[in-house]
Amino acid sequence: MPSALITGATAGIGAAFARRLAADGFSLVLVARDEERLTSAAESLRLRYGVEVEVLAADLTSDEGLGRVEARLRQGIDLLVNNAGFGHPGAALDVSVADELRMLKLHCEAVLRLTMAVLPGMRKRDRGAVINVASVAAFFNRGTYSASKAWVVNYSESTAAELAGTRVRVMALCPGFVRTEFHERASMDTSGIPGFLWLSADDVVREAMRDLAVGRRVSVPDLRYKVIVGAGKLVPRSLAALVSQRLGRR
Template identity: 50%
Template structure:
């Protein structure tokens, strides 16, 4: 039986690498997208060896029009349909909004909002024509609290995923925003954040976050908040003052 194909952005580390691992284990062929071609090839070799699946690599900078266009072209290739899209690539800025340049803020907004928008727009027509598809947009619990321009961008991801799941779910295309809290990845190290203020109990591991996200997507849930602790935090955030919610979200700066 022909295997489904999953395309994952930001696939060489953290949540993206774990999505590739778990989807490969479930016998999906893979398309791995990231900027670092060498790391992509190394990851592809391991996945082919571990799971016996086909793995394509696509080196692309998703903060650029050309990079997004190359991935969109792969998503719209009718001869090689993609059944699962994982929009995971992204970064955050460690400084407050007013201390970043407008170019830095625009690049963050580009990769967190415009890039997943364009990739979803590319892949959806084929999925709808086949009456089958899955889209996972990696968002954040920051989308539920005042957390600067990063939280605002992730709020778009979460709310658009909810809307898309309502519209396309009945037609066989499930769309889910996966909204983790603090996760043990390279994410905070790359942004240069001081994570000393984050309590140990607030950290999550990548394996259960991805496992829960995939399960919730398969079940047709529009929003996945991995772990009961963060589901409780998000529920309580609706009843606390913005100042208190923002203080929690800003610990990782």
């Protein structure tokens, strides 16, 4: 039975990955901070899909939490989904340095450390995959969130290139606006986002798994966002940043 470890597994895209992979017959390791929610999610998945589900409560913005997840990954995992993340409300310059550093710890350091923890075993077995959840924001300019997700895309592509010729894959997943708890937790006003731009987490995961299967290094789910990313590369970066800021937040 193949195995998968998913961070940020109790809601949104992480929970959608858990459902999809359980349906595909993966045994799961679910990682999040809230042990009660983890336990509830695990029980639901066991009952519905009949798969083994392990829970690992860990705060990935702490060295202790990262260390425990690294240790679990070194025991052997076939698919790692680095999904945990968060956003800040308001303008970038209004966010404290401490909060910005916490974001970088989760979006960059955690992705790096967990990927490096799992890859040696995958390379030895010559099979396995890592999906690093980034964002369409990676292709636009909007503060530390955008910059951190751009790092995830660059790092994923670079690592995938180094693994060329093996059966180990690394892919950055770059969804647009997805109906999850993400914006609510960040106290973001989403009233200015047009309804047609919203995606479902299950649709995002379905397209991600398809792109992983065909060997894509960057997955941008949904034709609408493929067009947006393509158009963003053609217009001046200052204009793209202005549109992004006005669309994403009031």
